[in-house]
């Protein structure tokens with residue numbers, strides 16, 4: 001993919017975050033790996049005003065050096081640190097999705113109350129402690145919370161998902177918010193059943209090997225991006 005296409009894809013997904021209801025205003029941000037650099041949404045620009053030239057670029061080993069014209073998202077630190085800590089991550093999505101953020105206020109991880117937790121690599125999605133936005137402390141918590149996982153909930157803040165590319169990271173973001181909402185609903189009327197770890201790890205393995213299963217129709221009906229890593233049915 002040419003760089004201009006990656007820039008356009010970032011804008012498309014930024015707008016989709018709000019259209020899908022998993023983000024509000026400009027509180028979220030996205031990044032995509034591009035060789036030894038990272039392309040990232042700029043700080044404080046409304047997504048409908050974004051142009052491909054406004055997407056900031058940062059060297060992965062550049063210690064925060066960036067090229068504009070617009071300065072990168074205030075959360076560039078965790079994007080950069082996650083890209084460096086997780087070479088398999090081609091893209092990162094961060095949003096303040098309502099249900100994930102509600103859980104983050106309760107410091108509540110997502111547990112294995114539904115098999116789709118396996119989409120995030122293990123039997124839970126951790127919730128970190130709080131650290132102020134834009135800080136190295138927050139970045140360190142995010143990287144640690146993502147260990148062996150593709151998602152993390154940030155205490156009193158929001159969530160992060162990673163994927164091989166923007167499509168996969170966005171798919172996970174929608175799935176994470178869906179699971180958070182379903183957990184909320186279940187917890188509001190009772191105590192959800194936790195599935196065993198070994199069952200979840202078998203499902204993680206099935207997710208790895210299932211390949212492209214999800215049809216366009218099904219994906220559309222579920223308001224998801226078509227994915228190469230479809231949901232087992």
Ligand SMILES: [Zn+2]
Nearest residue numbers: 027095157158
């Ligand atoms: Zn945030």
